[in-house]
Amino acid sequence: MSYPYQVKSAEAYKQAWEQSVADPEAFWAEVAAHFIWQQKWDKVLEWNFEAPDVKWFVGGKLNISENCLDRHLEAGGDKAAIIWEPNDPKGKSRTITYKELYEQVCRFANVLKNNGVRKGDRVCIYMGMVPELAIALLACARVGAIHSVIFGGFSAKSIADRLQDAQAQFIITADGAYRGAKEIPLKGVIDDALEQCPFVKKVIVLLHTKTPVSMIKGRDVWWQDELEKAGVDCVAELMDAEDPLFILYTSGSTGKPKGVVHSCGGYMVYATYSFVNVFQYQPGDLFFCTADVGWITGHSYIVYGPLCAGATVLMFEGIPTWPDAGRFWDIVDKYKVNILYTAPTAIRSLMAYGTEPIAGHDLGSLKVLGSVGEPINEEAWHWFDKNIGKGKCPIVDTWWQTETGGIMISNLAGVTPAKPSYATLPLPGIQPMLVDEKGEEIEGNDVSGNLCIKFPWPSIIRTTYGDHERCRTTYFTAYPGTYFTGDGCYRDAEGNYRITGRVDDVLNVSGHRIGTAEVENAINMHEGVVESAVVGYPHDLKGQGIYAYVVYGNTHGDDELTRQDILQTVSRIIGPIAKPDKIQFVKGLPKTRSGKIMRRILRKIAEGDMQNLGDTTTLLDPQVVEDIKEGKV
Ligand code: 7RM
Numbered sequence: 001m002s003y004p005y006q007v008k009s010a011e012a013y014k015q016a017w018e019q020s021v022a023d024p025e026a027f028w029a030e031v032a033a034h035f036i037w038q039q040k041w042d043k044v045l046e047w048n049f050e051a052p053d054v055k056w057f058v059g060g061k062l063n064i065s066e067n068c069l070d071r072h073l074e075a076g077g078d079k080a081a082i083i084w085e086p087n088d089p090k091g092k093s094r095t096i097t098y099k100e101l102y103e104q105v106c107r108f109a110n111v112l113k114n115n116g117v118r119k120g121d122r123v124c125i126y127m128g129m130v131p132e133l134a135i136a137l138l139a140c141a142r143v144g145a146i147h148s149v150i151f152g153g154f155s156a157k158s159i160a161d162r163l164q165d166a167q168a169q170f171i172i173t174a175d176g177a178y179r180g181a182k183e184i185p186l187k188g189v190i191d192d193a194l195e196q197c198p199f200v201k202k203v204i205v206l207l208h209t210k211t212p213v214s215m216i217k218g219r220d221v222w223w224q225d226e227l228e229k230a231g232v233d234c235v236a237e238l239m240d241a242e243d244p245l246f247i248l249y250t251s252g253s254t255g256k257p258k259g260v261v262h263s264c265g266g267y268m269v270y271a272t273y274s275f276v277n278v279f280q281y282q283p284g285d286l287f288f289c290t291a292d293v294g295w296i297t298g299h300s301y302i303v304y305g306p307l308c309a310g311a312t313v314l315m316f317e318g319i320p321t322w323p324d325a326g327r328f329w330d331i332v333d334k335y336k337v338n339i340l341y342t343a344p345t346a347i348r349s350l351m352a353y354g355t356e357p358i359a360g361h362d363l364g365s366l367k368v369l370g371s372v373g374e375p376i377n378e379e380a381w382h383w384f385d386k387n388i389g390k391g392k393c394p395i396v397d398t399w400w401q402t403e404t405g406g407i408m409i410s411n412l413a414g415v416t417p418a419k420p421s422y423a424t425l426p427l428p429g430i431q432p433m434l435v436d437e438k439g440e441e442i443e444g445n446d447v448s449g450n451l452c453i454k455f456p457w458p459s460i461i462r463t464t465y466g467d468h469e470r471c472r473t474t475y476f477t478a479y480p481g482t483y484f485t486g487d488g489c490y491r492d493a494e495g496n497y498r499i500t501g502r503v504d505d506v507l508n509v510s511g512h513r514i515g516t517a518e519v520e521n522a523i524n525m526h527e528g529v530v531e532s533a534v535v536g537y538p539h540d541l542k543g544q545g546i547y548a549y550v551v552y553g554n555t556h557g558d559d560e561l562t563r564q565d566i567l568q569t570v571s572r573i574i575g576p577i578a579k580p581d582k583i584q585f586v587k588g589l590p591k592t593r594s595g596k597i598m599r600r601i602l603r604k605i606a607e608g609d610m611q612n613l614g615d616t617t618t619l620l621d622p623q624v625v626e627d628i629k630e631g632k633v
Pocket of ligand 1: 403
């Protein structure tokens, strides 16, 4: 594969960006021409941000699985597509060539068809990080089914909510998943979820951990058994460029996660374009993205972007700290990884072990490092640069969101300059703007504001599943005529962007997006809880920690036990990732006379900043603030 659309110099970047603004349609038509379309588009772009209604490559027909697989067979069929490192360092690694991946996807696509899956059906995928997860995504794409991957850290209740929202009748899962020393009983969790989802017709279960599972006759089938019965050829379904490719649920400021919908054509083009440009991928490079496919990063940069580009990706089943904190470095040396894309939370947690786990590792194969998911603090940036990159690997700080489908603001490795803690510049095709509270654009440099995007890019969110109005109100009404990201941002004197964090009630805990309202709802379900307020506070490892203020009526006299109980409830309702780090029992919450909780005050107290609480005189009962300050945990 060659990448004619890869920009290779700062000058070429500048030119590409300017061209993409002057004539976006010509710019993206040129990029899209390097993909396989069964039928060319009639029109590159139709859009308005009022409805919103955005269509890219209108009338074009394609199948993303053909772009990921079929087209590489002739020249690169024997090339590795996925190299898989198991959780157990002594376990057997697997290398899957493009030809093998193609065959396995086709066979599994036939399994889906044999089990009644048709174009447009929603298929929920709940699996660990095994190659079959990528196969499941691609097989869904091949038959035109809409996949909805749910991260393994979500509870049965969260799964049931998502299954109901998507009306998914099919599930692909495994008996269990390994994560470090833990074994997660995936099928057991699914069984609990399905008690509330009688509409689910089939559950396909991959045998992996050999955890005993209950298999219900007529509903549950084994992946491996079904493969035996499936044919090898599977013609890819002809998809419209605007047909949905997948749904991915993400948290917002309300209590209910939204199903972000991405389409086939635009998503394919942008995921691939951004992959090739940000990481400056060269044929033969080994790309290791440590994200889980349960998040957008795994969708775009483990599966679709790299495979469309004919790249070799490394997929790792386990976690960075097991069996010890040298695991990533073992992997980098074992396979000679060239590009490592990870999260600040992983970097910080490894930093805490010092440099001893790095000793004895060469890491000389590394060329490019990347960061995603949350702001990377300067200390972590420099640690990564010095100890992992040995001062010779460009670090790309990539800002983007589930809703944007691909990297929006980032330096391009070795092509445009990095600046610690800055995502730096928009990719070609991306037009960021800062706005003030009144919605006025803030022009010029050395300014801060809310980050919006003023023009569509190919992988912009198309809708929130089943509720288009919600998509409109969440992203397109705060600043009419633009897409609002929910992030605050500073633009420095040179025009570099630095993302400062969410300006809405969304927390970013270890790179996981969690809505405060979701956590409050879960806490409020606990017996005895009268009400609660959840805020974020700075946390050394997680970026943000979760601080919960809980008004609890009927105590059995053991606060510590009640805390544990509440954590259990949150785990059951959302999942272990949403468990508060701190719970403070309070008599009341600071409220305005109209009953609004003053979160600003609670945030300050959680941060330990007791001095600058601002004006508390408008509170219904200023005394509660004093009580809360006193009882801070
Ligand atoms: C890819 C992903 C999105 C939110 C986003 C930001 C934060 C992500 C960066 C970042 C600063 C970065 N999707 N965020 N990347 N903040 N610098 N490089 O993470 O939907 O799960 O989260 O994450 O607040 O709005 S996501």
